[in-house]
Amino acid sequence: MLASVTVPLTLLGLLEREPSHGYDLKRDYDAYFGRGKPLPFGQVYATLSRLARDGKVIGGDAEPGAGPDRKPYAITAQGSKEFDAWLTQPIDPEPHLQTVLFSKVVLALMLGRPAETYLDAQRAAHVQRMRELTEIKRTGVLMDALLADHGLFHLEADLRWIDVTSARLTALAEMVRDS
Amino acid sequence: MTSPNLLAPRALRFMIEARQIYFSFGNTSALAGATMSVAPGEILAVMGPSGSGKSTLLHCLAGIFTPDMGEVWFNGERLDTLPDGRRTELRRTAFGFVFQFGQLVPELTVADNIALPLLLNRVGRKAAYARANAWLPRLELDGLGQRRTGELSGGQAQRVALARALVSRPKVLFADEPTGSLDTLTGELVMDLLVCLAREEGTTVVLVTHDARVAAYADREVMVRDGKVINRAELEVEVTR
Numbered sequence: 001m002l003a004s005v006t007v008p009l010t011l012l013g014l015l016e017r018e019p020s021h022g023y024d025l026k027r028d029y030d031a032y033f034g035r036g037k038p039l040p041f042g043q044v045y046a047t048l049s050r051l052a053r054d055g056k057v058i059g060g061d062a063e064p065g066a067g068p069d070r071k072p073y074a075i076t077a078q079g080s081k082e083f084d085a086w087l088t089q090p091i092d093p094e095p096h097l098q099t100v101l102f103s104k105v106v107l108a109l110m111l112g113r114p115a116e117t118y119l120d121a122q123r124a125a126h127v128q129r130m131r132e133l134t135e136i137k138r139t140g141v142l143m144d145a146l147l148a149d150h151g152l153f154h155l156e157a158d159l160r161w162i163d164v165t166s167a168r169l170t171a172l173a174e175m176v177r178d179s
Numbered sequence: 180m181t182s183p184n185l186l187a188p189r190a191l192r193f194m195i196e197a198r199q200i201y202f203s204f205g206n207t208s209a210l211a212g213a214t215m216s217v218a219p220g221e222i223l224a225v226m227g228p229s230g231s232g233k234s235t236l237l238h239c240l241a242g243i244f245t246p247d248m249g250e251v252w253f254n255g256e257r258l259d260t261l262p263d264g265r266r267t268e269l270r271r272t273a274f275g276f277v278f279q280f281g282q283l284v285p286e287l288t289v290a291d292n293i294a295l296p297l298l299l300n301r302v303g304r305k306a307a308y309a310r311a312n313a314w315l316p317r318l319e320l321d322g323l324g325q326r327r328t329g330e331l332s333g334g335q336a337q338r339v340a341l342a343r344a345l346v347s348r349p350k351v352l353f354a355d356e357p358t359g360s361l362d363t364l365t366g367e368l369v370m371d372l373l374v375c376l377a378r379e380e381g382t383t384v385v386l387v388t389h390d391a392r393v394a395a396y397a398d399r400e401v402m403v404r405d406g407k408v409i410n411r412a413e414l415e416v417e418v419t420r
Contacts, residue, residue, distance in 0.1 A: 120402060120409060129228075130395035138371060152392060159391045163228065 008047050008056075012075055012083040012142050013107040014102055015057060019074035022048055032106055032176075048073055056082060088118065090115065093155055094114035101158075105165060109176045119166050124161070194219040194383040195240055197352055197408075200249030200259075202235055202310040210246065211237040211406035217351075219299060222384040224394035227403035233387045234355055236394060236403060239383060241274055241353045271300060275344030275352040275382070277373075279359040282340050283416070285329030289320060292328050293342045300347060314342040318372055334365035341373055345380060352377060355387045363392075370396045 007029075013029050014020060020043050051057040058077030060072040074081070089102055101122065108115035127167040132157075133148040140148070165172070196216040202209050209232045215222045227233040238244040239251055242258050251258040253273070258266065275283070283292050290311050297307035315324055318338040323331070328339055337357060344352055357373065358366030374396050377384045386397055394400045402409040 123402070124186075124400070126393055127224075127391055127400050130391055131397075134392075134395040138374075152395070156391055167228065 006103055007043065008051055009083060009086050010014065010103055010107070011044070012056060012079050013087070013103075013111070015073060015075040016080060016083055016107075017111060019060075021070055021072055021073050023070070025073070031173075033103055046161065052129055055079075060166070086120075087113065090118075090122045093126045093129040093158070101165075105169075106176055109169070109173045115173075116166060116169055119162050119169075123159060123162050125158050130155050147169070181420055189365065192216075192218065194221070194254055195385070196250075196252040197236065197240060197246075198250040198252070200251060201406075202232075202239055202244060202246050207326065207365040208406055210239065212249070213239075213406060213408045215401055215405070215408045216387075216412070219317055219383055220378075220381050221399065222374060222386065222397045224389045224393050224397035224400040224407060225403060225408075226384060226391070226400050227390065228330075230404040231403045232351055233389075237311055237353050237355055237385060237387050240275070240393040249417060269336055271296065272347060273350045274346065275349035277337070277340050277344045277354040277357045278354065278357040280333075280336070281341070283328040283336055285327065288325050288327055289315070289331070289339050289388060290324040291367050293346050296343060311342070314346055317376065318342050319368075332365075337369045338366075338372060341369065341376070343396045345376055345382065348380060350386070351383045352386050352402060353387075356387070356389070358388075358390070364371060368392065 008157055010029065010033060013024055014025055021029075022041070025048075026039055026041060029044070036134045048057060048059070052059050052073070056076055057073045058076055060074070063070045063072070063112040087108060091100055101119075104118060105115050107113075130152055133151050137145045137152075193216040197213055199212050199214050200210050201212060201306070210349060211232075213232065213236055215225075215236075225233045225236060239246050239259075242251070242253070242261070245259050249259075253269065258269070261269070266400065270276075278329075284295070285294070293311035293314055294304075295309040297310060300302065302310070312324055315321055318341060320335065320338055321340070324333065325397075328336055331339065337360075341357075352373075354373065358369050363368060369391055373386075376382075384397070386393070388394050399410075
């Protein structure tokens with residue numbers, strides 16, 4: 001499952017595609033991002049309430065005869081702007097961000113956005129951070145060099161994932177489109 | 180009408196430049212409109228997956244391959260239209276090369292290999308060997324001058340190759356996967372020396388690599404994909420659209 005910080009943004013991304021109900025959002029979330037750890041209904045509705053409170057989504061009236069989970073939600077211009085900013089800006093390079101990157105790639109493909117360009121931008125951000133760490137390595141004492149190495153190897157692992165994902169974007173796009 | 184002078188490269192701005200170059204091996208396209216430039220003294224990493232065209236780009240920039248279309252400029256001079264003789268001369272006098280392996284003559288000594296480009300450039304034997312031997316301590320090769328290069332470790336051999344590439348004080352050093360056959364620590368030593376020496380000599384470097392750790396030694400990187408060059412500035416424009 002994604003880190004909790006990305007759940008609201010991921011729901012915004014799913015709503016960017018089309019207005020949806022809480023139930024359908026949970027189903028799509030679990031299918032794409034849950035990986036055996038489904039998002040609790042309570043968290044879905046609590047997140048949607050917070051997004052509505054903050055003006056990022058707007059809830060419609062519950063459909064007649066339906067339960068509370070049939071209330072439709074749509075993304076607002078503010079929500080769309082926040083999602084877009086998150087999607088397009090590279091993340092601060094740090095270890096273990098693959099799950100965030102993964103969700104960005106899947107959502108970009110789902111929305112017909114240029115996933116390859118986002119990956120290229122992320123690669124450039126990573127190499128820039130590696131350049132800074134390499135300079136620390138070259139000019140610092142051994143302790144600094146070893147700490148820099150730790151960061152460099154983790155960033156390198158991310159980059160390998162980025163490269164492999166870039167090479168498989170066409171297949172992933174077909175999978176996202178067909179599911 | 181546009182003045183022809185406006186089309187000339189800005190010599191102080193770019194040491195080497197490719198403008199919309201295309202190159203094919205038979206029916207297989209390797210470069211498809213690649214455009215890039217390197218500033219004087221800049222160390223540029225050219226990254227990309229296998230088969231992306233990055234080594235072909237290096238060969239075109241160095242005047243080894245002639246593009247099917249497009250232009251290559253070096254230091255204010257159009258390179259791709261020069262006669263073969265002039266291009267060969269430039270490669271011998273203005274360019275240095277380091278490849279992954281197989282570039283040294285194993286039967287010759289370290290000093291012979293380093294002196295070789297100078298001897299080919301008709302530098303006197305005594306002066307050539309004096310200059311060659313002066314490079315040994317700079318590359319931590321003290322005491323190895325009379326050793327045959329076939330007896331060296333991979334890291335030592337690459338340092339000899341680096342000395343041989345720099346001994347003629349080239350304006351541009353082309354390095355194609357220079358650490359590709361080395362382990363991590365040995366590769367880092369070679370890259371550290373390459374960067375230090377290039378800075379000391381003011382040499383422009385075009386470094387082809389698929390390894391991000393190697394690219395991180397450069398001032399800037401570009402990405403080659405499907406025969407085109409993608410640079411960071413273009414990415415920043417695209418993602419904010």
